[in-house]
Amino acid sequence: MKKIRLTAFVLIICTVLCLTAPAASALDEPSVVAHSVVVADMKSDHIIYSKNMNEKVAPASLTKIMTILITIEALEAGECALSDVITAQDDCRIGMESDSSTSDIYPGEQMRLEDLMYCAMLDSANEACNIIGTYLSGSISAFVQRMNDRAAGLGCVNTHFANTNGLTDPDHYSTAYDFLLITREAIGHDLFMTICNTISHTVPPTNKTAEARTLDSTNALICSDSMYGSGYLYEGAAGVKTGYTRAAGYCLISTATRNDVGIICIVMGSTGVLNSDREDYGHFVDTIVLYNWAFSNFGYSTVLTTSDGIKKATVDLAAGDGTVILRPQSDVTLLLPKDFDGTDMSVTNIRVNEDDLVAPIASGTVLGTADIYIDGEYYETINLVNNLSIEVSRNELLRRQFKNVTSSIWFKLGIILFGIIIACYIFLVIRYRRLRKQQIREQRLAEIRRRKRVEEYQRQARSAPQEPTQRFSDRDMQEYMRVYWDEQNDDDRYRG
Numbered sequence: 001m002k003k004i005r006l007t008a009f010v011l012i013i014c015t016v017l018c019l020t021a022p023a024a025s026a027l028d029e030p031s032v033v034a035h036s037v038v039v040a041d042m043k044s045d046h047i048i049y050s051k052n053m054n055e056k057v058a059p060a061s062l063t064k065i066m067t068i069l070i071t072i073e074a075l076e077a078g079e080c081a082l083s084d085v086i087t088a089q090d091d092c093r094i095g096m097e098s099d100s101s102t103s104d105i106y107p108g109e110q111m112r113l114e115d116l117m118y119c120a121m122l123d124s125a126n127e128a129c130n131i132i133g134t135y136l137s138g139s140i141s142a143f144v145q146r147m148n149d150r151a152a153g154l155g156c157v158n159t160h161f162a163n164t165n166g167l168t169d170p171d172h173y174s175t176a177y178d179f180l181l182i183t184r185e186a187i188g189h190d191l192f193m194t195i196c197n198t199i200s201h202t203v204p205p206t207n208k209t210a211e212a213r214t215l216d217s218t219n220a221l222i223c224s225d226s227m228y229g230s231g232y233l234y235e236g237a238a239g240v241k242t243g244y245t246r247a248a249g250y251c252l253i254s255t256a257t258r259n260d261v262g263i264i265c266i267v268m269g270s271t272g273v274l275n276s277d278r279e280d281y282g283h284f285v286d287t288i289v290l291y292n293w294a295f296s297n298f299g300y301s302t303v304l305t306t307s308d309g310i311k312k313a314t315v316d317l318a319a320g321d322g323t324v325i326l327r328p329q330s331d332v333t334l335l336l337p338k339d340f341d342g343t344d345m346s347v348t349n350i351r352v353n354e355d356d357l358v359a360p361i362a363s364g365t366v367l368g369t370a371d372i373y374i375d376g377e378y379y380e381t382i383n384l385v386n387n388l389s390i391e392v393s394r395n396e397l398l399r400r401q402f403k404n405v406t407s408s409i410w411f412k413l414g415i416i417l418f419g420i421i422i423a424c425y426i427f428l429v430i431r432y433r434r435l436r437k438q439q440i441r442e443q444r445l446a447e448i449r450r451r452k453r454v455e456e457y458q459r460q461a462r463s464a465p466q467e468p469t470q471r472f473s474d475r476d477m478q479e480y481m482r483v484y485w486d487e488q489n490d491d492d493r494y495r496g
Contacts, residue, residue, distance in 0.1 A: 027337050030293040032286040035249065035269030036176040039290050041335040042255060042262030045184060046379055048298060048335060049290065053177040056158050057268050060243030060251050061101065062179055063166030064120050066147050067129045068195065069186040071117060073150075074136050076189075082114035084135070091140065092130045095167050100126050103215070109208040118201040120165075121241065122215040129164035140164060154181045168247045176266045183240060183253050183264065196239035199223045218242045220284050221254050232284040234291060242283070249275055250283035256291050261335065263294050301340055303372065304332040304347070310370055310384055311350050318359040319393040326352070326368055326384035334372070334379055344375040350384070361390040 030049065037051040047053070074080050088109045096102065103125035105111065111119075113135070119128035133143030140163070147161045156178035162169040186192045199222065203213040217223040219242055220232035236256045243251035249269040256263050267290070270282035304310075309325040318324070352368040361367070368384040405411055 027297055027339075030289050032267070032289055033271055033282050034267040034286045036266075037268075037286070037290065038176040038180050038264075038266040039294055040180055040264050042257075042264050044334065044380055045180070046335060047177075047180075048294060050176070053180075054158060054175050056173040056175055058168060058172065058245060058248035059166055059174040059179065059268065060245045060248035061124045061126075061166045062174075062241055062243045062251050062253055062268070063161060063164070063172070064124065064129055064243075065179070065186050065241050065253065066151065066161065066182055067132060067143075067164050068117055068121055068192060069182065069189070070143075070146060070150055071113075071132055071136065072186075072189050072191050075191070080113060080136065082112065082117075084113045085110050086113055086116060086131055086135045088127070088131045089134050092127045092134070094130065094140070095163060096126050100167065102127055103203070103213060105131065106208065109206050111203065111206055115201075115203045117195055118198065118215055119203065119213075121195050122198060122201055122217050124218055124242070126165040126167060133164045151178065151182065154178075154185055156181055166243060166245070166248075168245050176268050179253060179266055179268075180264065183266070187239065187255065187264075193239060196241060197222065199225070219252075219254065220281070221252075221256075221287065228281050228284065232281070232288065234288055237291075244272075244274070246275060250281055252283035252287050254287055256295075258295050259299075261295060261299060263291060265290050265294075297337055298335050299338050300333045301336045301342075302331050302333045303336075303342065303345055303374075304328045304382070306331060306387060310347055311352065311368070313352050313357055313367070315361065315390055316358045317392050318361075319391045322393070324357070324361070324367070324386045324388075324390055326350075327387050329364070329366065329383040329385045332372065332380065332382055334374075336374065340374075346373045347371070348373055352384075359390045359392045361386060363387060363389040 032051070035052055036055055036057055037049065038047055038053045039049040040047045071080075075082065088105050088107050088111070090107045092105065092107055093102075101124040103119040103123045105116075105119065105125065105127045111131075113132070116125075116128045116132050119125040120132065130140050133140050137143035137146055143164060144161050147164070148159075151159045151161065151174075156174070159174040159178040159182075160171060161174075162172035166172070196219075199217050201215045203215065205212055216225055216227075218226050218228070219237075219239070220226040220228040220230070221234045221237035222239075224230035224233055234256060236258045238255045238257070240253045240255065250272045251268045251270070253266050254264075256265070265287050267283045267286045270286050271278055272281040272283065273279065276282075306328055309327055311326045312323055313326055315322055315324050347370050349371040350368060351370070353366075356365065356367050364385050364387070366383045366385055369381055370384055371381050372379045
């Protein structure tokens with residue numbers, strides 16, 4: 001009895017310990033002070049860490065990413081050229097305070113479009129954005145509308161721009177997630193990456209200044225001579241843009257690559273020298289913390305290969321067993337925690353293009369899609385293809401063609417017409433035979449009448465007195481022969 005009680009007591013203690021033990025975590029989250037954060041895979045846009053990413057905040061000079069993106073797209077569309085010389089309009093410095101970021105460009109000054117783009121990105125010059133916007137769209141307000149339209153086209157549902165540069169305005173806001181969409185589009189252009197990765201750029205003298213301007217990047221991750229000091233250089237970092245206003249806090253969008261792992265990091269609303277009592281710059285500190293966390297804990301893993309069968313589908317008119325195995329179009333490689341063992345992965349929401357499942361089908365044809373979920377979280381949508389060509393079954397094709405022909409309205413009308421013709425033919429044959437029988441019967445009756453008349457003539461001839469002078473007259477004989485031959489001719493015409 002004591003042993004039983006002791007065993008029960010031990011079980012109770014174990015149960016309590018299990019219930020009170022802290023849950024194990026496969027991956028600890030990074031510690032950052034920024035208000036809004038997004039850390040994503042550069043290849044797939046999959047987000048590996050986020051914090052308040054859909055909360056509307058002031059974007060400060062991150063706004064200039066959209067301004068330069070539209071400018072580059074206008075260049076690619078032939079609306080303008082890098083060598084275009086632009087004259088600064090009268091309202092180019094509208095809304096700017098004395099401490100605004102500027103390249104000291106004033107109304108009437110002429111500068112190449114290329115140099116204005118460097119002023120906007122490296123020197124974060126607010127007036128440069130206004131000058132570019134007016135040149136491309138005719139006015140600042142028209143260009144701002146263009147910015148909002150482009151943001152909507154990229155899927156930014158929580159973004160509204162009120163100016164070209166990010167100066168504080170209650171109606172000027174965005175989110176970390178929306179800027180992920182904007183930045184992903186921008187870094188896909190080589191010219192954009194060339195500009196935002198430039199450490200220093202020299203603007204030649206203009207009609208207003210005799211001396212050249214030297215622009216230094218404000219991105220301390222890639223530039224040791226930036227205004228933020230040399231202590232934030234980060235190996236593998238590239239681009240993109242810094243930003244600061246008192247309302248927005250310290251902001252930074254950047255990318256970094258190590259061991260073929262590419263990360264994009266967005267930090268908004270961090271603290272620093274100008275808005276807190278700290279002596280460093282939180283947007284760089286937070287970004288470095290996030291990069292170290294990502295590179296230490298994540299790597300690319302191949303979760304599916306082109307040989308993995310996802311779904312078996314029936315193919316119309318196909319030879320063989322009439323089915324196809326749908327497989328990934330390419331190997332699926334995802335940025336995952338390094339301790340990922342594949343047990344929590346699922347391929348769901350398989351969608352097959354039924355209209356395309358008709359032989360013949362060339363190998364590699366996209367026949368459907370599927371979603372990849374890991375631990376209940378959506379990661380990626382993949383295309384499903386056939387890795388072997390699918391030939392047509394000739395017997396099935398002939399059978400189908402015959403079925404299609406016989407089921408057509410023209411074939412049915414033809415059958416009805418043929419039936420009518422056959423019915424008419426049968427009716428005419430029956431009628432002919434009936435008339436033929438009637439005619440034969442009448443002919444036989446005529447023959448019988450003729451024979452009776454002949455017999456009557458013969459009987460009368462035999463019963464007449466046998467006088468030498470008494471016999472059929474010539475007239476009687478002629479009448480007899482006429483009747484006989486008329487009946488004979490009628491019979492011949494009938495036979496002919």
